[in-house]
Amino acid sequence: xxxxxxxxxxxxxxxxxxxxxxxxxxxxxxxxxxxxxxxxxxxxxxxxxxxxxxxxxxxxxxxxxxxxxxxxxxxxxxxxxxxxxxxxxxxxxxxxxxxxxxxxxxxxxxx
Amino acid sequence: xxxxxxxxxxxxxxxxxxxxxxxxxxxxxxxxxxxxxxxxxxxxxxxxxxxxxxxxxxxxxxxxxxxxxxxxxxxxxxxxxxxxxxxxxxxxxxxxxxxxxxxxxxxxxxxx
Numbered sequence: 001x002x003x004x005x006x007x008x009x010x011x012x013x014x015x016x017x018x019x020x021x022x023x024x025x026x027x028x029x030x031x032x033x034x035x036x037x038x039x040x041x042x043x044x045x046x047x048x049x050x051x052x053x054x055x056x057x058x059x060x061x062x063x064x065x066x067x068x069x070x071x072x073x074x075x076x077x078x079x080x081x082x083x084x085x086x087x088x089x090x091x092x093x094x095x096x097x098x099x100x101x102x103x104x105x106x107x108x109x110x111x
Numbered sequence: 112x113x114x115x116x117x118x119x120x121x122x123x124x125x126x127x128x129x130x131x132x133x134x135x136x137x138x139x140x141x142x143x144x145x146x147x148x149x150x151x152x153x154x155x156x157x158x159x160x161x162x163x164x165x166x167x168x169x170x171x172x173x174x175x176x177x178x179x180x181x182x183x184x185x186x187x188x189x190x191x192x193x194x195x196x197x198x199x200x201x202x203x204x205x206x207x208x209x210x211x212x213x214x215x216x217x218x219x220x221x222x223x
Contacts, residue, residue, distance in 0.1 A: 043214030101153040
């Protein structure tokens with residue numbers, strides 16, 4: 001059974017204080033790992049897809065990296081508008097287009 | 112207009128009632144999904160459809176049914192609502208495997 005565990009559950013940062021969110025996964029053959037951002041009262045918004053170990057992708061202050069067992073979402077010099085819940089999901093090779101999601105990390109950035 | 116529109120946004124219903132949640136999309140995607148989100152449990156797949164004639168059960172389909180009326184419309188029904196179906200429900204679409212999903216804004220359902 002595919003599993004995704006995100007840590008920490010919640011993270012409080014001061015504006016400008018860089019940190020990382022973790023996504024550990026077990027999957028029977030990874031096809032892709034996805035990161036989403038979810039704001040309160042809204043649906044998740046797609047950020048990145050990573051396909052293979054060693055791959056990195058960046059968007060503004062966010063950088064996602066992937067190893068064979070986990071992915072990190074690095075947030076550099078965060079701003080209050082980066083406050084959101086960040087979701088990680090995996091897609092297995094034999095799972096069609098379906099995603100298995102982790103529980104999310106709620107990030108709060110204080111000014 | 113939003114790419115993926117869910118109605119209603121909020122609904123309170125009584126135990127035993129039948130309720131339908133609707134989803135429509137303007138993305139032109141063939142693939143559509145229904146997920147529910149519960150605190151601490153993440154998003155879990157209820158049903159998915161890869162085209163109008165294709166309907167598949169997801170991880171937690173018991174107590175739910177779906178209808179794919181057209182490429183753009185995918186409805187979720189609770190035949191006889193129960194309190195543990197209280198949750199946030201999301202519809203999503205995708206272009207294909209390895210493409211990110213586009214989610215609607217969700218329906219907050221409370222069963223009392």
